[in-house]
Amino acid sequence: xxxxxxxxxxxxxxxxxxxRAIRFYEDKGLLTPQRxxxxxxxxxxxxxxxxxxxxxxxxxxxxxxxxxxxxxYQLDMTKVxxxxxxxTRVQDKTNxxxxxxEDLAAMLQELEALEVxxxxxxxxxxxx
Amino acid sequence: xxxxxxxxxxxxxxxxxxxRAIRFYEDKGLLTPQRxxxxxxxxxxxxxxxxxxxxxxxxxxxxxxxxxxxxxYQLDMTKVxxxxxxxTRVQDKTNxxxxxxEDLAAMLQELEALEVxxxxxxxxxxxx
DNA sequence: GAATACATTGACGTTAACGTCAATAACAAT
DNA sequence: ATTGTTATTGACGTTAACGTCAATGTATTC
Numbered sequence: 001x002x003x004x005x006x007x008x009x010x011x012x013x014x015x016x017x018x019x020r021a022i023r024f025y026e027d028k029g030l031l032t033p034q035r036x037x038x039x040x041x042x043x044x045x046x047x048x049x050x051x052x053x054x055x056x057x058x059x060x061x062x063x064x065x066x067x068x069x070x071x072x073y074q075l076d077m078t079k080v081x082x083x084x085x086x087x088t089r090v091q092d093k094t095n096x097x098x099x100x101x102e103d104l105a106a107m108l109q110e111l112e113a114l115e116v117x118x119x120x121x122x123x124x125x126x127x128x
Numbered sequence: 129x130x131x132x133x134x135x136x137x138x139x140x141x142x143x144x145x146x147x148r149a150i151r152f153y154e155d156k157g158l159l160t161p162q163r164x165x166x167x168x169x170x171x172x173x174x175x176x177x178x179x180x181x182x183x184x185x186x187x188x189x190x191x192x193x194x195x196x197x198x199x200x201y202q203l204d205m206t207k208v209x210x211x212x213x214x215x216t217r218v219q220d221k222t223n224x225x226x227x228x229x230e231d232l233a234a235m236l237q238e239l240e241a242l243e244v245x246x247x248x249x250x251x252x253x254x255x256x
Numbered sequence: 257g258a259a260t261a262c263a264t265t266g267a268c269g270t271t272a273a274c275g276t277c278a279a280t281a282a283c284a285a286t
Numbered sequence: 287a288t289t290g291t292t293a294t295t296g297a298c299g300t301t302a303a304c305g306t307c308a309a310t311g312t313a314t315t316c
Contacts, residue, residue, distance in 0.1 A: 009292070019293090024274060038281080038294055055231050060188010063273075072242065080253050087246040094239045097232060103183050104229055111222045114200065118215040125208050137262070147263090152304060166264055166311080191303075 006042040015050060025053060028063045030070060059100070069093065134170040143178060153181060156191045158198060187228070197221065 012019045025031050026040075030053050033040045042050075049070055056066040072093070075086050140147045153159055154168075158181050161168045170178075177198055184194040200221070203214050 007292085018275080020276085021274060023294095028273090040293085055235060058188075058228065058231050059235065060186075072239075077245070077249055080250065083246055083250050083253075087243065087250065090239055090243045090246060094236060094243065097236050097239070100186065101229075101232055101236070103186050104225060104232065107183060107187065108222060108225050108229070111200075111218055111225070115215065115218045115222065117205070118211055118218060121205055122208065122211050122215065125211075135262085146305080148306085149304065151264095156303090168263085 003043055006047060008040050008042070011042050011047060011050065015054060017054070022050070025050070025063065028067060030063065030067050131171055134175060136168050136170070139170050139175060139178065143182060145182070150178070153178070153191065156195060158191065158195050 006014075008019045008022055012022055022031070023040075026033065031042075031046055031049060033042045033046050035041065052070060053063075053066050056069060061069070068089075072086060072090060075082055077083065134142075136147045136150055140150055150159070151168075154161065159170075159174055159177060161170045161174050163169065180198060181191075181194050184197060189197070196217075200214060200218060203210055205211065
C-alpha cells in the first residue's frame, strides 16, 4: 500500500507556516522525515506530529515542551519501568493543562462580564 | 482611608518574579506605579494588573497582547464610539480564547486516553 | 560614620524561535 | 542549452523577554 507523502512546501502552505520553521522544528528534534535523495519527504504521521506541535504553540508551549509532549507518544509500551515513568509524566502534563484551563476560564468569565457591561451602556446611550 | 502599598521587591517575591521583570513590564506599558521620591510604589490596582499579566503569560500571550488586554479595562465607559470599538475588541478576544479552549480540551482528552492506556498495560503486566 | 540593605538607571548579554539572504544542486519546461 | 522552480545547507540577522552586571543614591543599623 502506498501512503500519501508531502513535500516540505506543501506541508508549509497547508499548515500556514514557513519551510524554514519546519526545518527548524526538525533541528529541535520534533520531526525526523525520510529523505528521497537529499530532499525531505513527510508521511501522514509526520504531518500529524506537526499539527500537534502547532496546537502546542497556540497554547503557549515552548518547542522544548512540545518535544517532551511528542515523545510521550512514541515510547515502547511494553517495558514496565518506562510505563511507570510515562504515566507520571502524563499525569504531570494533564495537571498543568488543567491549571491552564482554570486560567482560561477565569479570563473568559471576566471578558464576558465586560462584554455585557459594554452592551448595557450602549443600549442606554442609544435610547436617547 | 489609607490603601495598602507595596515595594517592588515585595511584589516580586509575592508573585514569584524578579524586580527586573516588573520594571521591564513597566517599560512595555503594562504598569505605571506611583513614585515616592525616585522609588516605585505599587497600590492594589497595580498588583491586580500584574496578576492579570502573569495569568496572560501562563496562557502563552505576549506582553504586547497582554497590554492590549489590560487596556480594555481602563477605557472611558461613557463615550459611545469608544464603547463600540471596545465591544468588538472584547468579542475578538473571547473568540480567540474559546478557540484556545478547544485546543486545550483536545490535548487533555488525548492525554487522558494515554493515561488510561498506560494504566491498563501496567495492570496487565502486574497480574503475573 | 562605616557598613548593610534596598532602591535607581543604563548598558550589555542571552535564549528561543524563527527570518533572510547566499551559494549550490536537481529537475522540468521551453 | 538556458531559464525557471523547488530543494538543500550554512551563516548571519532579528525580536521578545528578560538576566546580569556596574555605578550611584538613600535609609537604617551598629
